[in-house]
Amino acid sequence: MDEDKGVIEFICEGGSGSEANVKVELRTIFAGIGGTIITNEGVATALREEYSPTPKSGHKMFLRHTIIKKLEDYFYRKGAYMFAHIPRPLGSISRTNEESYEAYIYEWAFGTESFPWECVDKKGIRNLVVLRDWERFVASFNSAGINMELDCTDPNDGRISQNIIHQYPKPLENGIEMSLLWKRIDFGPMSLNIDFEKLKKFLNENRNDLIDVLRSERYEMIRLSVEYLTNKNKMKEIDIGRLDALIGEYRRSSLRHYIVKNLDSSALSPTYSKIRTEFLI
Structure with a gap:
C-alpha cells in the first residue's frame, strides 16, 4: 500500500433515501476536518453522498453525527442504556469547484434494516x-x-x-x-430533528457532568460543533481553528480505537497523511 494514497475499494451500493445515496467502501484513507488520516487496516465504511450539495454540507453532516455520537458516549457510560447504537463518524468531503460534491464517511453498520414493529x-x-x-x-x-x-x-x-x-x-x-x-442510522435533517436551543440548554445544564464523563476537550468539541451548525458566520476564526484541531484529534482517536478493538493490536495506529484536503472555512 502506498502510505500517501491509501486504499478506497467500492464494495456495493448501500441504499438511498430522500436526501442522499450511500455506498459501501473498504477504506484506509479518510479525508476530513482536521486532516486526512491513513490507517494500516481497512475499515468497512458508508459514504453518504448528498443529492443537493450546499457548501460545507458534507462537513455539517459529519458534525451532526459527531454531536450525536459523543452524546451517546455520555448516555451509555452513565448507564442510561446498555449498548452503543450509533456508528462512528469517520470523515467528510466538501468540494465547491466546477462540480459541487458533498459527502461524509461513517462506520458501516452490518445487519438488516427492515423488521416488523x-x-x-x-x-x-x-x-x-x-x-x-x-x-x-x-x-x-x-x-x-x-x-x-x-x-x-x-x-x-x-x-x-x-x-x-x-x-x-x-x-x-x-x-x-x-x-x-x-x-x-441516517442523521440528515429530514430524518432526524435537532432542537438546537434545547441542545444548548442541555449542554449548559450538564456541563460539569459531561466534562467528567467525556473530558473537557470532547465537551468543547460538541459545543463548538453546535456553534458552527447554528452560528457559523459569527464564529471567530480562532474558534473555528480550535474546532478543526479538536475534530482532527477525535477522528484519529476514534479510528485508532476502532482498529485496536477489532484486531486487538495496538501497533495498527492511524497516522496523518501528507496531504490535507478539507477545511471548515
Missing part, C-alpha cells in the same frame, strides 16, 4: 415488538433535544422499521422482544 403471538394476538434499549435510547436523546423516533417507520407501511439496522433480526424466545444489537 408488530407481531402475532401463539394465541393469535397482535403485539407491538419491544426493541430492547429503544425506549431508554429515545428518552435519553429527547432530553437533549434530538428526536430519534423520527423516520423510523416505512412511509408505505408503518408496521415496518427503517433507519434501524439490526444485527440479529429475530425475535427472542417470548416472540415479542428483539435484542439490543441494533444501530440507528
Whole structure:
C-alpha cells in the first residue's frame, strides 16, 4: 500500500433515501476536518453522498453525527442504556469547484434494516415488538433535544422499521422482544430533528457532568460543533481553528480505537497523511 494514497475499494451500493445515496467502501484513507488520516487496516465504511450539495454540507453532516455520537458516549457510560447504537463518524468531503460534491464517511453498520414493529403471538394476538434499549435510547436523546423516533417507520407501511439496522433480526424466545444489537442510522435533517436551543440548554445544564464523563476537550468539541451548525458566520476564526484541531484529534482517536478493538493490536495506529484536503472555512 502506498502510505500517501491509501486504499478506497467500492464494495456495493448501500441504499438511498430522500436526501442522499450511500455506498459501501473498504477504506484506509479518510479525508476530513482536521486532516486526512491513513490507517494500516481497512475499515468497512458508508459514504453518504448528498443529492443537493450546499457548501460545507458534507462537513455539517459529519458534525451532526459527531454531536450525536459523543452524546451517546455520555448516555451509555452513565448507564442510561446498555449498548452503543450509533456508528462512528469517520470523515467528510466538501468540494465547491466546477462540480459541487458533498459527502461524509461513517462506520458501516452490518445487519438488516427492515423488521416488523408488530407481531402475532401463539394465541393469535397482535403485539407491538419491544426493541430492547429503544425506549431508554429515545428518552435519553429527547432530553437533549434530538428526536430519534423520527423516520423510523416505512412511509408505505408503518408496521415496518427503517433507519434501524439490526444485527440479529429475530425475535427472542417470548416472540415479542428483539435484542439490543441494533444501530440507528441516517442523521440528515429530514430524518432526524435537532432542537438546537434545547441542545444548548442541555449542554449548559450538564456541563460539569459531561466534562467528567467525556473530558473537557470532547465537551468543547460538541459545543463548538453546535456553534458552527447554528452560528457559523459569527464564529471567530480562532474558534473555528480550535474546532478543526479538536475534530482532527477525535477522528484519529476514534479510528485508532476502532482498529485496536477489532484486531486487538495496538501497533495498527492511524497516522496523518501528507496531504490535507478539507477545511471548515
